[in-house]
Amino acid sequence: MEQHANRARLLGPADVRRLAEELGIRPTKRLGQNFVHDPNTVRRIVGAAELTADDVVLEVGPGLGSLTLALLPAAAGVVAVEIDPVLAERLPRTAAEFAPDHQAELRVLEADALRVRAADFAERPPTALVANLPYNVAVPVVLHLLAELPTLRTGLVMVQSEVADRLAAKPGNRTYGVPSAKAAWFADVRRAGPVPRTVFWPVPNVDSGLVSFTRTDPPSTAPREQVFAAIDAAFAQRRKTLRAALSGWAGSAARAEQVLRAAGVEPTTRGEQLAVVDFARVADAAARLVR
8 A cells, every 4th residue: 555655746835835826826714725735744644544445535625635645545536525616627637747646536526515415426425534624614514524425434634723622522521512512423523633833834823633533323313403403502502501591492491491301401401511312312302292
């Protein structure tokens, strides 16, 4: 595999700037564009993703192709979803230039990652998500892809450090909230290390971190939408007790207390104390009491 991987030349700082200048690109905050220009960081990400030769990788926001070039030799194929038409058009040519032995294994889909559907990947369903995600949409993109693409079994994403904390937080942690609880419905999510600011161009004003996930079975047979509605309500007023926070969702504070007690949850508990399986019990109890 190592010899195979050497056939791809990776982008260095000069390559990144040359490509950006060629395309007339000025990285924008609106699209969360910060391009990785350090080959060692890219190799580290691909290594940490623990890909197999059978994996089909979904990459979101490939940008100039820094990570794409390292992914191509490590997997059976890469589907890169890029919203910027200029970048989407250039990426196959970059693959041909830097990784000629693997250019046929790249498919570029010009699309908004928040709008892709399983049907877009019908020919080669992705099995792993590996991406340097645009920071302003990282959480909704991860949750959307996990919900839409059940074939995704593993993942490693680079996100803003605070977002990494929120995605991987466990109940009782002060950073535990909606992202953590919803992500836990789909997968076991963990922090996978920091990423220094200096590996990006332009240098961002925030720290970055890696988050890994491994798909797990849903913790409950309760409908996901109902569980997620309970999670949203609980954290919309996270300082309040669940009796108060869920009053609107349940119909009244008294009704919320009835549901919570039926679920075996103390009404004075706060949302940050509940695991996703607990929220599933609350949603189940609410459905039972309606019948």
